[in-house]
Amino acid sequence: MNKTKKIMAVDDSPSIRQMLSFTLKQAGYEVVEAVDGKDALAKFAAENIQMLITDLNMPNMDGITLIREIRKNSANRFMPIIMLTTESQETKRQEGKAAGASAWIVKPFKPEQLLGVVRMVLA
Amino acid sequence: MIDTFRETFREEALEILAELENSLLQLDEQPEDAEVIDRVFRALHTIKGAGAMAGFDDVADFTHDIESVYDLVRSGQIPATSDLISLTLAARDQIKTMVISSFGGEAAEPVETARIMEAFRALLPRVAAPTLEKAALPPSAGARGPEVTYRIRFRPSRELFHRGINPLGLLRELDRRGHCRIVAQTDVIPPLEELDPELCYTYWDVILTTTEDIEDIRDVFIFVESESELTIDVIDDGGLLDQDGDYKRLGEILVERGDLPAEDLQRILDEKERLGDILLERRLVDGFKIESALIEQEEIKGLRLGRQNLESVASVRVRSEKLDNLVNLIGELVTVQARLTQTAAGSRNAELEAIAEEVERLTWDLRDQVLNIRMLPIGSTFSKFKRLVRDLSSELGKNVSLVTEGAETELDKTVIERLHDPLVHLIRNCVDHGIEKPQERAAKGKASQGKVYLSASHSGATVILEVRDNGAGLNRGAIRARAVKRGLLPPEGEISDRELFKLIFLPGFSTAEKISTVSGRGVGLDVVRRVIEEMRGTVEVSSPDGEGTVFTIKLPLTLAIIDGLLVKIGAESYVFPLSAVEECIELKGEDAARSHGRNLVNLRGEIIPYIRLRDQFSVHGVPPEIEQIVVVQLASQRVGFVVDQVVGEHQTVIKSLGRMYQGVSGLSGATILGNGSVALILDLRQLLQMQEEAEDLFSEGLQQSLRQMTRS
Numbered sequence: 001m002n003k004t005k006k007i008m009a010v011d012d013s014p015s016i017r018q019m020l021s022f023t024l025k026q027a028g029y030e031v032v033e034a035v036d037g038k039d040a041l042a043k044f045a046a047e048n049i050q051m052l053i054t055d056l057n058m059p060n061m062d063g064i065t066l067i068r069e070i071r072k073n074s075a076n077r078f079m080p081i082i083m084l085t086t087e088s089q090e091t092k093r094q095e096g097k098a099a100g101a102s103a104w105i106v107k108p109f110k111p112e113q114l115l116g117v118v119r120m121v122l123a
Numbered sequence: 124m125i126d127t128f129r130e131t132f133r134e135e136a137l138e139i140l141a142e143l144e145n146s147l148l149q150l151d152e153q154p155e156d157a158e159v160i161d162r163v164f165r166a167l168h169t170i171k172g173a174g175a176m177a178g179f180d181d182v183a184d185f186t187h188d189i190e191s192v193y194d195l196v197r198s199g200q201i202p203a204t205s206d207l208i209s210l211t212l213a214a215r216d217q218i219k220t221m222v223i224s225s226f227g228g229e230a231a232e233p234v235e236t237a238r239i240m241e242a243f244r245a246l247l248p249r250v251a252a253p254t255l256e257k258a259a260l261p262p263s264a265g266a267r268g269p270e271v272t273y274r275i276r277f278r279p280s281r282e283l284f285h286r287g288i289n290p291l292g293l294l295r296e297l298d299r300r301g302h303c304r305i306v307a308q309t310d311v312i313p314p315l316e317e318l319d320p321e322l323c324y325t326y327w328d329v330i331l332t333t334t335e336d337i338e339d340i341r342d343v344f345i346f347v348e349s350e351s352e353l354t355i356d357v358i359d360d361g362g363l364l365d366q367d368g369d370y371k372r373l374g375e376i377l378v379e380r381g382d383l384p385a386e387d388l389q390r391i392l393d394e395k396e397r398l399g400d401i402l403l404e405r406r407l408v409d410g411f412k413i414e415s416a417l418i419e420q421e422e423i424k425g426l427r428l429g430r431q432n433l434e435s436v437a438s439v440r441v442r443s444e445k446l447d448n449l450v451n452l453i454g455e456l457v458t459v460q461a462r463l464t465q466t467a468a469g470s471r472n473a474e475l476e477a478i479a480e481e482v483e484r485l486t487w488d489l490r491d492q493v494l495n496i497r498m499l500p501i502g503s504t505f506s507k508f509k510r511l512v513r514d515l516s517s518e519l520g521k522n523v524s525l526v527t528e529g530a531e532t533e534l535d536k537t538v539i540e541r542l543h544d545p546l547v548h549l550i551r552n553c554v555d556h557g558i559e560k561p562q563e564r565a566a567k568g569k570a571s572q573g574k575v576y577l578s579a580s581h582s583g584a585t586v587i588l589e590v591r592d593n594g595a596g597l598n599r600g601a602i603r604a605r606a607v608k609r610g611l612l613p614p615e616g617e618i619s620d621r622e623l624f625k626l627i628f629l630p631g632f633s634t635a636e637k638i639s640t641v642s643g644r645g646v647g648l649d650v651v652r653r654v655i656e657e658m659r660g661t662v663e664v665s666s667p668d669g670e671g672t673v674f675t676i677k678l679p680l681t682l683a684i685i686d687g688l689l690v691k692i693g694a695e696s697y698v699f700p701l702s703a704v705e706e707c708i709e710l711k712g713e714d715a716a717r718s719h720g721r722n723l724v725n726l727r728g729e730i731i732p733y734i735r736l737r738d739q740f741s742v743h744g745v746p747p748e749i750e751q752i753v754v755v756q757l758a759s760q761r762v763g764f765v766v767d768q769v770v771g772e773h774q775t776v777i778k779s780l781g782r783m784y785q786g787v788s789g790l791s792g793a794t795i796l797g798n799g800s801v802a803l804i805l806d807l808r809q810l811l812q813m814q815e816e817a818e819d820l821f822s823e824g825l826q827q828s829l830r831q832m833t834r835s
Binding site for chain 1: 127128131132134135161162164165168169171172173175176177183284285286287288289292293295296321343346
C-alpha cells in the first residue's frame, strides 16, 4: 500500500534531506529529493508525486512560494503538503496554511513524529 | 545510522560556515543588501535545524538566538552594524569549534560561548514566549491510564479539501487510538444541482474508548481545529464514579448533543410511543443522528455491564458449611502431617525427613490460607452498636456517643457471631455504670457528652478488642466493700487493683446502687467472661485514675486449631489450652507433705491451690517422685493442675467428642496425636467446678489460707 505513494522532500540542507529520505523509505514510501523550491518545481512535473514535505527557508524559491505554485495547478489542489517549521516561526506557519499547506512538523522532530503526521495526512 | 547523519551534518555545516563567513564579510561592505541578509539568515537557520536533527544540541541551542536576531535584521527592525557582524563572525568561529570538537577536536570555550549568547540575547526585544503549537504525536508508550469514553463531533471547514486534507485520515487515526464507532452525518449535503464536489459537507460523530487523555485526542485535529468545529466530551470516565449498568435515555442524549430541543422532547414523551420512531416520522431528528445516539447508548451500557461482571468475578459467595468442611479437612491434614513428621523422625531416613518437612510447611501454609477465608471485618458488628448506645442513652437520661476504630480488623466469622453478646454487655455496662449523668459530668467540669470507644486490632495471632469509656471509672471503695460483704476479702486485706477489679466478673457481683432494668442484677459480666473463655480468650478490666474504665478482650484468631500444652498422666495424654497456662513448676513430695494434707503450694509467696488430675481421672499406679504443676489463670484466681509429665507445646486440631460422650464433664474435645493416639482436651473451668463440688470446704479453705497469710 505505502509503496504506491511517492513523497517529495524539499530542503536545502543535505542532512535534513537525508534524514527525511531515510525515515520515509524505511516506512515503505518512495522519496524524491529536491534542494530548493525551484529544483522541486522542475522535478515535480516529471514525477508522479502524492505528497510534498518542504522546508520554508530555502534559496532561489522558498517553501511558501513553492506551495503557492504547486496549488496553482488544478491537478494539485488536493495534494497534501507538510511544511517543516521551527517553534519561532508562527507567522510563517500561518502564511503556509494560507498558501495551502495541510499540516506542519516542528523541527527538531523524531522519526515517529514525522511518520505520524504523514500517516494522518496521506490517507 | 545516526553516525552517518552526523557525518553528513559535519560536512554540510563546515561548508555552510565557510559560506557564512563570506556572506558576513560581504554584508560588512553592503549592510542593506537584502539578498545577502537572506543568505546569512538561511545559513543560520539550516545549521540550527539540521544540527538539532542530527543530535548537535549545543550547536542548535547556540544558534537559536542568533537566527532570531537575523530574522529581525531581514525584516528591517535591526540594522546590520559592524559590531553585529563582528559578533556574528565570532559566533561562527564558536560554532565551527563545537562541530569539530564532536569529532575529537578541542572543546569550545564556555565563557566565550556564554558571552556571545548573552550579547545576541540583549539585541532581542523582551517579548513573552509564544505558546508552542506542537505537532501531533503518535500515542506515547507510557503507562496506560484508565479507559475513558469520549463523544467527538468533528465538523470540518467546507474548504478542507483545498488544503489537501482528507478527513478520513484523521478518522482513521482516531480508530488507531482505541475502540471507535463512527457515524457520518449527512443532513447538510445539498441537492445534487447545488452540490460543489470540491467542498466538504459531511461531518462526523465518533464514540471513542481509549486510555489516552483528551489533549492527545485533540492533537489528532491540530492541523484543522482553527477552521473546524470540534467538540470532545467525556461520557464515561472508566468507573471512577459509582455507576450502575444503565446509561442515559435516547432523548437525553439527543438533547445533550444539541440535536433536539428539550421542549420538543418533553412534548413527545407525553405521547408514550417509541421515541426514535416519532422523531423520524416528524423529521425532528435526522436518522443518522438517532443512529449515532443509539450507538453511544449501546457502547456505554456495554462498558458498564462489562465492568460489573469484572467486579462480580472479583468475589465469589461460598456457603459457610463448605468452608466448615474445608476447615475440617485441613484439620485432618494437620493430623496426618504430624504423624508423617513423627514417622520420618523415627525412620532415620534423610530423604523421608526432608519430604516430611516440606509437607509440614505446605500444610501450615494451606491451613493459614483456609482459615483466612473465614475471616470477616468486625466492622459489620460495630455498626449495630451505635444504635444500641443511642437507645441506651435515651432510656437512662444520659448523653453518650460511640466512637469505633479498627472496623476493618478481620476475625473468624464464628468468633464475630459469638462476640456480639459480650460486646453488648460491655457497652451496656459502660453506658449504665460508667458514664455519669450530664449534671454530674458538668459538676466535675467534664463535657456533657460521654464517649464509649470500641476498637479492634491484631497482635500476632491474637485479636485485641477494647471497650472503653470516659466516665467515672471503677469505684474501688464500693468494690472492696462488696467483696468483704460477700466474704471474698478479709476486711483488712491488701489487694492489688488488678486483683480487685477481677472480682466484678464473679457471678452475682454488682455494685450498682440501684438495680436497673437495663443491666439486670449484675449478671452481665460473668456471662461475658464465660463466653470469652469458651472461645479461649481472656477479658480484663482496668480503671486508670480519672480515665474511666477499660475492658480488654484478647481472642485467638481461630477456634478450630489451638496452641496446646501436651501433658501425660499415667499412660494417657491430655491437652491444656495454652492461652490459660501461666507456668509449670515442680511438685516435690516433701512440699506436698508440708501442706498439712491440703492441696496447697507456696509459689513465690502466693498460696496456690492445686488439683490432682490423677485423682479426678482415677488414674491408678504410682506417680513419679517429681510431678509437675501446670498453673493456669481461671476466673479471678490461679489454680494448679498436677500432672505426671509436661511434654510440650502442640498444635491441636479440635475434634468434637462423639455423641456418647456429650455428658462427660471436664473435657471440651479431643485431638489425634502424631502417633495416632487420642489426647483429650481439658475443660479447666469444669474441672475446677467439679473439684469445688467434691470438696465442700474448698472456698473455706481458701479463705482460711488468705487469713493466715495476712497474719503472718
